[in-house]
Amino acid sequence: MRAEDFLVAPCNRVAHALLARWPEGQDPVLVLTGPPGSGKTHLARIWAERRSALWLEAAGLAEPPAAWAEAASWVVDDGERCSDETFLFHLVNLARAEGRGLVLTSAFPVAVWRPRLPDLRSRLLAAPTVAIDPIDDALLAAVLVKQLADRQLRVGPQVVHYLVARMERSFVAARRLVGLLDALALERRRPITTALARDALQRLGHALHDHHEREETTPWT
Structure with missing residues (x-):
């Protein structure tokens, strides 16, 4: 760290x-x-x-x-x-x-x-x-972009937006998600698209709904 x-x-x-x-x-x-x-x-x-x-x-x-x-x-x-x-x-x-x-x-x-x-x-x-307040969208997006860049992965802004709206809001979750995206892209020999991002979220068990709904029920996560 x-x-x-x-x-x-x-x-x-x-x-x-x-x-x-x-x-x-x-x-x-x-x-x-x-x-x-x-x-x-x-x-x-x-x-x-x-x-x-x-x-x-x-x-x-x-x-x-x-x-x-x-x-x-x-x-x-x-x-x-x-x-x-x-x-x-x-x-x-x-x-x-x-x-x-x-x-x-x-x-x-x-x-x-x-x-x-x-x-x-x-x-x-x-x-x-x-x-420290709960992570906001801007910070979560910045964390994803940085961790993806650290792995020399290029992801379009629309994919980042898709992930931010649906993933668990924590740095730990971001690190796990980026690691899985990297592994899936390498395994499938494909760029990271929205479809691949959806598969990664499903594998991690992240709920595929807008994060504002989640915040109403679980404000601490």
């Missing part, structure tokens, strides 16, 4: 700008939220590399790596899956006491996943929060 691969768009511009300077002169603890596949982990990894931060998976906090307390800063990914809230509570306190940065990512706002430990919940609710 390279910094140059992160595409800035209206849905993530505020979060990207904030992480670029975090935590200079600010509360060292930041909560970064966004729907699954919205790019929050990618953005957190860019920050972690720049700050030499120790990467921690929330689900693995019950067994943290040795010398975790000596890290320059930390990222805790998927906070809602935290396996040891007491450890996370102490980590938040350490980050604040020593001014070392801590970025906690989550698919949901803290008020939604509600840590069971009251002291942890109150500290995280008081921490600054920045959200």
